[in-house]
Amino acid sequence: MSTETIKLKLKVPSFTDEIESTIRELGDNFKKLDDISDDYVTEIPTSGDFLIKKRLYNDIPVVGKYVGWVNTRTGKAAPKWQRLKSYKNGDYIVPDVDNGHVYICIQTGYSGYTEPIFQVSSGIEFNDTRLANGWAATTQYKLNDIVLPTVDNGRFYICIQTGESGDTEPTWQQVDGSTTYDGNASWASYRITKWKEAGAAAFFRPFGKIE
Known part of the structure; x- marks a missing residue:
């Protein structure tokens, strides 16, 4: 035995x-x-599930860098949010500034221009349209302003030509990247991405500074 x-x-x-x-x-x-067994990487991972205390060793150690990274929180690794990026269902992200949570895309589309305020309640869902306002007539808009049509069509529109909007709402284009002309202003069309809080995010920190 x-x-x-x-x-x-x-x-x-x-x-x-x-x-x-x-x-x-x-x-x-x-x-x-x-x-x-030891794992060797060249940078902090942006995918996969990791237990707390998991250590990853630097595959290219040089003076001034670190021996490796250690995970300080059990969770999922994911890349940081990026503006105006195409995301698809099932993609994971984390905020630029760690808040302990990871988020999953539940509606294919594009991220907004300004990083959203990431909600931390378990399972909460939210659109990636921070600072978006409803479209208004004869209003001065500047580059990268974001508006939403008065009748929701699942899209946001980012200003690509500074100017004053027309006195009537335009017919909004519904192909990603296509242009809607609106008085003296112009808008690019993007489908709204929707996120859902999806649990804890792994959080790797460097260890062993190489002098």
């Missing part, structure tokens, strides 16, 4: 064990060793 090692709890087969049982236990041993 097999016994276990003290630290890793690896199986130590007995001479009397059956061959099939021994092979299975050795296979389990190899998996445990592989799971705890």
